[in-house]
Amino acid sequence: MPLSEQEQRLLEEMERNLYKNDADFVATVGGAGRGRPNYRAIVLGVLLAVAGAGALIGGVASQITVVGVLGFALMFVGVLVAITPSKRRAAAAAPLPGAGTSAKPAKPQAGFMDRLNERWDRRQEGRD
Numbered sequence: 001m002p003l004s005e006q007e008q009r010l011l012e013e014m015e016r017n018l019y020k021n022d023a024d025f026v027a028t029v030g031g032a033g034r035g036r037p038n039y040r041a042i043v044l045g046v047l048l049a050v051a052g053a054g055a056l057i058g059g060v061a062s063q064i065t066v067v068g069v070l071g072f073a074l075m076f077v078g079v080l081v082a083i084t085p086s087k088r089r090a091a092a093a094a095p096l097p098g099a100g101t102s103a104k105p106a107k108p109q110a111g112f113m114d115r116l117n118e119r120w121d122r123r124q125e126g127r128d
Contacts, residue, residue: 045082
């Protein structure tokens with residue numbers, strides 16, 4: 001059974017919105033925060049984890065529970081410091097409120113997927 005004109009228009013509008021929202025989601029989640037890793041935080045985290053492992057082993061060897069628990073906590077904090085992205089980079093990558101309202105954002109160096117999504121949008125709108 002074929003769709004009526006109104007149903008076809010509604011379906012096309014839903015598809016355009018889906019593609020637009022999906023492109024925004026990929027740009028927001030996938031593209032944000034990509035860059036150099038924070039080597040200082042990684043080194044600090046590894047040093048804390050090694051110190052925590054040493055304290056854990058020392059606490060177990062000397063049978064002092066408090067030292068072992070503190071060593072484990074220090075290891076845990078070290079791993080968190082090493083794998084958590086810096087707040088400065090996350091704040092810089094966060095979009096400003098209301099910034100996503102423009103139809104075509106000006107991006108001097110759009111990535112491959114961004115260009116592909118723009119071409120897809122143009123093709124769906126019949127401009128290509």
